[in-house]
Amino acid sequence: MATNNALVDDMDGTTGPHVATVPFGIGTDRWEIDVCPDNENLMRAALQPWIERARKPARRRGRYKTKGPKTDNxxxxxxxxxxxxxxxxxxxxxxxxxxxxxxxxxxxxxx
Missing domain, CATH: 4.10.320.10 (E3-binding domain)
Structure with missing residues (x-):
């Protein structure tokens, strides 16, 4: 027996395969919202003035790892x-x- 787990758009209640989970965040706060493409576009349009003036954060470098043999003592x-x-x-x-x-x-x- 198959199970159908359809997402429901959190903004207007529509369902279907086109509804997707969209992650977003401000500062250290992170959220996810299930929206159809039209509502995702509305969300992006609302944020666009800030996105246009923003910059992507620099990539963090990983911790330096030695390549040679190791010793605990x-x-x-x-x-x-x-x-x-x-x-x-x-x-x-x-x-x-x-x-x-x-x-x-x-x-x-x-x-």
């Missing part, structure tokens, strides 16, 4: 590196070769 990696004859700085990013070697030894010791 950089202090332990630095201690291990010094004990094994590697030169590492006291702060900053650890070389991926050092992290790889540390992870390999830790994994080997666990098995």
């Amino acid at each position: 950089p202090v332990a990696v630095r201690e291990w590196a010094r004990k094994n004859g590697h030169h590492v700085s006291p702060t900053g990013r650890l070389p991926s070769s050092i992290i790889d070697a540390y992870n390999a030894e830790i994994t080997h010791k666990q098995h």
